[in-house]
Amino acid sequence: MRWIITGAAGMLGTDLVRLLNERDDDVLALTRDAVDITDPASVDELADADVVVNCAAYTAVDAAEEDEASAFAVNAVGPQLLARKAREIGARFVHVSTDYVFAGDSESPYGEYGPLAPASAYGRTKAAGEWAVRAETDDYLIIRTAWLYGEHGSCFPKTMARLSDKHPELSVVTDEIGQPTWAKDLADLVIRLVDAAAPAGIYHGTSSGQTNWHGFTKEIMAAYGKDPAIVGETTAAAFNRPAPRPAYSVLGHDSLDAIGVAPIGDWKQRWQEAAPAVLSELG
Ligand SMILES: NC(=O)c1ccc[n+]([C@@H]2O[C@H](COP(=O)([O-])OP(=O)(O)OC[C@H]3O[C@@H](n4cnc5c(N)ncnc54)[C@H](OP(=O)(O)O)[C@@H]3O)[C@@H](O)[C@H]2O)c1
Numbered sequence: 001m002r003w004i005i006t007g008a009a010g011m012l013g014t015d016l017v018r019l020l021n022e023r024d025d026d027v028l029a030l031t032r033d034a035v036d037i038t039d040p041a042s043v044d045e046l047a048d049a050d051v052v053v054n055c056a057a058y059t060a061v062d063a064a065e066e067d068e069a070s071a072f073a074v075n076a077v078g079p080q081l082l083a084r085k086a087r088e089i090g091a092r093f094v095h096v097s098t099d100y101v102f103a104g105d106s107e108s109p110y111g112e113y114g115p116l117a118p119a120s121a122y123g124r125t126k127a128a129g130e131w132a133v134r135a136e137t138d139d140y141l142i143i144r145t146a147w148l149y150g151e152h153g154s155c156f157p158k159t160m161a162r163l164s165d166k167h168p169e170l171s172v173v174t175d176e177i178g179q180p181t182w183a184k185d186l187a188d189l190v191i192r193l194v195d196a197a198a199p200a201g202i203y204h205g206t207s208s209g210q211t212n213w214h215g216f217t218k219e220i221m222a223a224y225g226k227d228p229a230i231v232g233e234t235t236a237a238a239f240n241r242p243a244p245r246p247a248y249s250v251l252g253h254d255s256l257d258a259i260g261v262a263p264i265g266d267w268k269q270r271w272q273e274a275a276p277a278v279l280s281e282l283g
Pocket residue numbers: 006007008009010011012013031032035036037038055056057058059074078096097098099126144145146147148149153
């Protein structure tokens with residue numbers, strides 16, 4: 001099986017390339033320097049693949065509010081070009097999306113085919129990317145993830161660990177709920193879906209269960225050898241951020257259940273497994 005991975009130097013891309021190399025698959029790992037997914041000429045050079053996985057994205061949620069055009073180019077036009085090219089060369093197209101495509105005000109888990117209602121520029125551009133992919137190819141897997149952390153690059157657990165080295169107490173929001181998800185687990189799910197020849201469609205690639213950022217930070221402190229009691233509570237209103245954050249980001253896993261592919265597993269158990277690797281290099 002020959003894989004092409006775009007955005008290969010990002011948090012997810014790095015883990016996906018590493019897992020594929022560990023099992024000796026044929027992998028072409030393309031960083032932004034090699035292929036800019038917004039450049040039609042650059043994308044047009046892609047050839048010879050069974051699967052194209054797009055791990056590239058404009059992920060700066062707050063910056064996107066000021067520069068939606070740049071975010072749209074990477075999150076919508078790029079996936080459109082890649083999906084079209086994948087169809088032309090007869091490859092499956094795997095695209096990674098986000099909980100931000102939903103309104104974030106639900107009280108029960110979002111289904112894969114629930115209505116999209118993004119509340120931020122980033123979410124709008126990612127929703128547009130999903131539509132573009134579905135319009136360009138029938139052979140797509142759209143995998144939505146959320147609250148991603150990993151070994152490569154910056155992420156919430158590393159930030160909180162660093163902050164705890166500087167401050168005796170931390171204040172963390174309780175009114176945003178989600179599913180912390182290890183990039184390595186998501187990379188593994190991408191591979192398992194492709195291996196299973198999963199039917200084209202939308203899948204949710206998040207851990208199971210739910211917590212809020214406060215609850216997650218207590219687990220981060222426990223894994224970092226700090227007293228979880230240093231983590232105090234606050235609310236999102238205390239932060240004046242350009243982009244609204246979803247209050248509720250829990251994604252359901254019905255599509256995985258329907259095809260018998262195991263979901264990632266409980267967020268706390270997965271964090272305990274991930275923590276030594278993720279916290280070993282705080283960057
Ligand atoms: N992180 C999260 O919490 C989270 C949550 C939900 C969904 N997601 C989604 O999960 C996916 C993977 O996210 P991630 O956290 O791994 O992102 P990431 O670490 O920010 O990696 C994204 C990669 O895309 C590259 N890139 C940006 N513009 C590009 C372009 N025009 N052409 C080619 N490459 C380009 C970036 O390169 P540069 O560094 O050079 O810009 C970077 O290496 C994305 O689709 C994201 O939307 C992430």
